[in-house]
Amino acid sequence: xSKPSPEVYEEGKGxxxxxxxxxxxxxxxDSTYDPREPTRVWLDEDNTPDGVYQSLxxxxxxxGCRWARAGGCTMCGYVAESVEGGxxxxxxxxxxxxxxxxxxxxxxxxxxxxxxxxxxxSFLDEREVPAxxxxxxxxxxxxxxxxxxxxxxxxxxxxxxxxxVDVGLETDVAVGxxxxxxxxxxxxVNKYFDFADFEAAxxxxxxxxxxxxxxxxxxxxxxxxxxxxxxxxxxxxxCAAVDGCHTVSMNPCNVQRYTMVEELYHDGGxxxxxxxxxxxxxxxxxxxDVIVVSxxxxxxxxxGPHNCGECDDKVQRAIKDFDLRQDPAVFEQVSCECEATWDxxxxxxxxxxxxxxx
Amino acid sequence: MTDYFEVHERDSAARVGELRxxxxxxxxxxxxxxxxxxxGNCRHVLDDAGSRWxxxxxxxxxxxxxxxxxxxxxxxxxxxxxxxxxxxxxxPDVTFPSAAVISPDTATDHSSDAYVLAGAPGYVGHASAFVxxxxxxxxxxxxxxxxxxxxxxxxxxxxxxxxxxxxxxDPDRAVVRGTEGRYLTTDEAYFLEDLDELxxxxxxxxxxxxxxxxxxxxEHNVNALxxxxxxxxxxxxxxxxxxxxxxxxxxxxxxxATFRRLDQQYSYLEERTPLIRRADLSAASDDSLRxxxxxxxAERVTDRYVPRFDDRPLVLVPCSARKPYSDSQSHxxxxxxxxxxxxxxxxxxxxxxxxxxxxLTYPAQHYDxxxxxxxxxxxxxxVSRVLERYLEGTDYPEIIAHVPGEGxxxxxxxxxxxxxxEFTYTVTDHPTTADSLGNLAAELEGWDRYPKxxxxxxxxxxxxxxxxxxxxxxxxxxxLSTQGRYPQLRADDADGEQLAALAQQYGVLSLTxxxxxxxxxxxxxxxxxxxxxxxxxxSVLAPGITDASDDIRVGDDVVIQGDxxxxxxxxxxxxxxxxxxxxxxxxxxxxxxxx
Ligand code: SF4
Ligand SMILES: [Zn+2]
Ligand SMILES: [Zn+2]
Numbered sequence: 001x002s003k004p005s006p007e008v009y010e011e012g013k014g015x016x017x018x019x020x021x022x023x024x025x026x027x028x029x030d031s032t033y034d035p036r037e038p039t040r041v042w043l044d045e046d047n048t049p050d051g052v053y054q055s056l057x058x059x060x061x062x063x064g065c066r067w068a069r070a071g072g073c074t075m076c077g078y079v080a081e082s083v084e085g086g087x088x089x090x091x092x093x094x095x096x097x098x099x100x101x102x103x104x105x106x107x108x109x110x111x112x113x114x115x116x117x118x119x120x121x122s123f124l125d126e127r128e129v130p131a132x133x134x135x136x137x138x139x140x141x142x143x144x145x146x147x148x149x150x151x152x153x154x155x156x157x158x159x160x161x162x163x164x165v166d167v168g169l170e171t172d173v174a175v176g177x178x179x180x181x182x183x184x185x186x187x188x189v190n191k192y193f194d195f196a197d198f199e200a201a202x203x204x205x206x207x208x209x210x211x212x213x214x215x216x217x218x219x220x221x222x223x224x225x226x227x228x229x230x231x232x233x234x235x236x237x238x239c240a241a242v243d244g245c246h247t248v249s250m251n252p253c254n255v256q257r258y259t260m261v262e263e264l265y266h267d268g269g270x271x272x273x274x275x276x277x278x279x280x281x282x283x284x285x286x287x288x289d290v291i292v293v294s295x296x297x298x299x300x301x302x303x304g305p306h307n308c309g310e311c312d313d314k315v316q317r318a319i320k321d322f323d324l325r326q327d328p329a330v331f332e333q334v335s336c337e338c339e340a341t342w343d344x345x346x347x348x349x350x351x352x353x354x355x356x357x358x
Numbered sequence: 359m360t361d362y363f364e365v366h367e368r369d370s371a372a373r374v375g376e377l378r379x380x381x382x383x384x385x386x387x388x389x390x391x392x393x394x395x396x397x398g399n400c401r402h403v404l405d406d407a408g409s410r411w412x413x414x415x416x417x418x419x420x421x422x423x424x425x426x427x428x429x430x431x432x433x434x435x436x437x438x439x440x441x442x443x444x445x446x447x448x449x450p451d452v453t454f455p456s457a458a459v460i461s462p463d464t465a466t467d468h469s470s471d472a473y474v475l476a477g478a479p480g481y482v483g484h485a486s487a488f489v490x491x492x493x494x495x496x497x498x499x500x501x502x503x504x505x506x507x508x509x510x511x512x513x514x515x516x517x518x519x520x521x522x523x524x525x526x527x528d529p530d531r532a533v534v535r536g537t538e539g540r541y542l543t544t545d546e547a548y549f550l551e552d553l554d555e556l557x558x559x560x561x562x563x564x565x566x567x568x569x570x571x572x573x574x575x576x577e578h579n580v581n582a583l584x585x586x587x588x589x590x591x592x593x594x595x596x597x598x599x600x601x602x603x604x605x606x607x608x609x610x611x612x613x614x615a616t617f618r619r620l621d622q623q624y625s626y627l628e629e630r631t632p633l634i635r636r637a638d639l640s641a642a643s644d645d646s647l648r649x650x651x652x653x654x655x656a657e658r659v660t661d662r663y664v665p666r667f668d669d670r671p672l673v674l675v676p677c678s679a680r681k682p683y684s685d686s687q688s689h690x691x692x693x694x695x696x697x698x699x700x701x702x703x704x705x706x707x708x709x710x711x712x713x714x715x716x717x718l719t720y721p722a723q724h725y726d727x728x729x730x731x732x733x734x735x736x737x738x739x740x741v742s743r744v745l746e747r748y749l750e751g752t753d754y755p756e757i758i759a760h761v762p763g764e765g766x767x768x769x770x771x772x773x774x775x776x777x778x779x780e781f782t783y784t785v786t787d788h789p790t791t792a793d794s795l796g797n798l799a800a801e802l803e804g805w806d807r808y809p810k811x812x813x814x815x816x817x818x819x820x821x822x823x824x825x826x827x828x829x830x831x832x833x834x835x836x837x838l839s840t841q842g843r844y845p846q847l848r849a850d851d852a853d854g855e856q857l858a859a860l861a862q863q864y865g866v867l868s869l870t871x872x873x874x875x876x877x878x879x880x881x882x883x884x885x886x887x888x889x890x891x892x893x894x895x896x897s898v899l900a901p902g903i904t905d906a907s908d909d910i911r912v913g914d915d916v917v918i919q920g921d922x923x924x925x926x927x928x929x930x931x932x933x934x935x936x937x938x939x940x941x942x943x944x945x946x947x948x949x950x951x952x953x
Pocket of ligand 3 (some may be wrong): 558559560561562563578579580581
């Protein structure tokens with residue numbers, strides 16, 4: 001991760017404050033987890049450059065994000081789902097993988113063509129997942145078609161990505177870019193790398209024969225609904241222009257436990273984005289030369305992206321439909337009276353008057 | 359330095375002011391973005407230069423016809439202090455009308471004309487968070503700047519927002535609620551589909567119910583909000599917003615909780631509450647007892663007032679509906695029995711106790727209460743406490759309670775019990791029956807009458823104590839001679855030089871410069887306004903003031919001192935407001951000596 005060098009003192013001040021607050025908030029969480037079980041695992045369907053695949057998504061418990069231990073991102077509660085103390089041993093990580101394979105076998109007749117491995121940090125960081133483990137996991141899934149592994153830009157290189165490419169997997173590195181706007185990533189999200197680092201990582205991935213999938217975050221704290229929508233439209237377009245970045249996963253922020261976002265939410269200072277905002281971004285960037293998908297987690301609940309309550313499921317279905325077909329026409333078929341409220345919020349909400357509606 | 363906002367009238371924390379743009383805007387006002395289309399009556403004067411969370415912003419050029427919101431980092435409710443401080447924005451000192459976005463944690467004087475309270479939607483609806491935020495911010499920004507609460511105003515809450523000290527609101531919430539099918543009135547947020555008729559006469563509502571849709575609802579909501587603001591402005595000008603709030607705030611519990619919490623922020627309200635008012639005060643509920651005017655009167659009667667008649671019997675009598683009490687039929691009858699042989703103190707809810715010398719003094723002749731004959735427990739508690747504290751500082755040889763049964767008698771017995779003092783009760787049935795009056799007269803048998811001069815002198819001195827502070831009656835008016843006929847009294851010194859006149863309408867003293875010099879020379883702390891070296895005629899404006907005493911309240915007599923002039927006048931602002939203001943009339947001059 002790059003240091004917050006160029007833009008100054010003020011930024012350093014903001015980061016210190018965010019980190020100190022987040023450390024404090026996270027310290028209230030005293031849960032611990034079994035190092036032999038993954039954080040989460042599930043089966044789904046995913047759109048890739050080669051078409052739609054059944055996917056096995058694994059959230060590997062690797063001992064938690066180093067950045068989160070320093071304080072970390074304002075919306076991210078993943079550190080809460082980590083083991084006590086730090087590094088997870090090779091054997092334990094492999095036990096987690098076995099657990100996931102068992103899950104797949106129990107719940108599906110076929111093998112998933114696509115494997116997605118996330119950690120609460122960087123799968124490619126050898127302090128988190130040793131090279132030995134990484135290679136063993138690559139072997140385990142060598143018979144699948146595609147694999148996605150999550151990493152911060154710093155750890156993407158020939159060697160790390162190469163382990164997967166070399167066993168014949170179509171490999172993508174998932175990067176939690178959050179936004180293409182450095183200022184928003186730094187000040188609102190408190191994540192410290194620059195868009196230029198993402199571009200460099202994409203280049204490195206491409207050189208190693210892999211691709212990049214950018215993860216974007218819609219509506220971090222402190223942005224109005226309109227600013228959040230604009231930030232996402234701009235971010236999708238900038239990602240689309242990066243060679244090697246073929247997919248963007250744009251995900252609305254939800255309120256996770258033990259985060260600053262939760263503090264704001266609790267005091268009436270944060271509302272997750274409207275599903276209409278998600279639809280708006282997907283619709284308006286549909287012509288970009290990149291796959292754009294979104295998975296609104298917790299849709300329809302207060303803590304997740306939501307509309308009026310009447311139309312949430314309908315709009316969520318349209319979004320999922322768009323994910324698979326990339327056809328903006330899916331949004332023409334959904335409408336609700338609450339669009340007028342969303343219009344008013346987009347027009348009127350300011351960073352000093354949020355949230356204007358619940 | 360505030361160039362584009364001025365406060366013209368004050369009613370406690372609420373003000374009527376003027377946003378001095380090319381076309382001036384009277385506040386409290388409904389303001390909206392210059393580019394936003396809003397149905398109804400809004401002033402489109404806000405120009406937002408944008409958020410610095412998403413991008414760096416250039417300094418705006420500004421425009422004399424608009425209030426430019428300077429580039430900002432809005433902090434939502436719940437932002438941790440540390441983060442608020444780390445991201446605090448430095449605002450440029452600009453020459454055009456400007457507003458700075460602030461939070462309770464970061465609020466300070468940014469030389470702007472207006473301040474935007476970020477995160478307001480998180481405060482509104484929660485009485486303690488709201489009162490904390492607004493009072494903190496109001497105390498930290500100069501008095502002569504406008505406070506804008508974005509995104510929260512509704513027809514129902516806006517009177518209370520203004521009462522707390524807010525000057526600018528926008529139609530955003532009213533619009534959003536309209537799009538949600540909520541029909542807002544000053545008493546409710548109705549579901550539109552539940553209304554079979556529209557309880558409103560605004561233009562948007564002049565159509566068949568079936569045709570009235572959510573777009574119309576938006577328009578109605580904005581109209582209702584604008585109309586409520588017109589009412590609020592009228593109430594402020596009349597000095598009667600509080601009376602309205604006590605009723606209006608009942609429409610939503612958080613609003614009632616808000617004005618009660620504000621009452622607990624006594625010093626915030628006290629500093630902003632005038633000493634005297636033209637308007638009558640309506641006491642219709644127990645909440646009226648918490649009003650600054652009531653509390654202040656009780657406090658001054660028990661702390662500052664000196665009982666100069668306590669060498670004779672005290673007669674406690676019930677108050678009368680007619681004011682001043684001495685003009686009422688009942689009090690004339692008591693007087694005929696007492697004949698200046700005893701000191702008369704009236705017992706009353708909501709004021710507490712009113713010694714005869716202070717019967718003119720605001721609010722003693724300016725209140726109107728709901729008379730049912732039944733006292734609430736709170737009223738009994740309040741009046742008992744005031745009476746007890748009053749008696750603790752006195753030494754009457756005898757206490758005669760000439761009071762009726764309900765309430766009054768309970769209070770007297772309670773206090774007599776608590777003080778271990780014997781009261782004599784003279785009323786049988788009703789205070790004005792011949793028997794009762796006969797008892798009263800008989801009880802005073804043997805006491806001589808005090809002369810008119812003593813009554814008049816004691817009145818001047820009692821008012822002086824009440825108004826200027828402990829000891830003022832004796833120190834300023836030791837060699838007193840009174841002229842005129844009560845209640846139109848003039849206070850002269852022994853040589854016939856006038857010191858003051860009793861302003862009959864408010865029961866306070868208006869000093870002459872001679873009287874004012876005595877105040878300066880006395881040990882009684884003087885309420886002083888220090889001014890630049892000029893001779894003020896008519897009025898003193900805030901920019902001419904170099905310092906002012908903290909305890910000056912609107913309506914106070916104040917001494918004006920500068921290298922070129924010595925004078926006396928009536929304060930139009932509080933002392934702290936004089937100190938922080940750069941605009942507006944601070945003192946209305948009465949007399950001035952060049953020097
Ligand atoms: S978002 Fe990623 S980098 Fe940020 S705290 Fe969470 S796991 Fe760590
Ligand atoms: Zn809806
Ligand atoms: Zn109407």
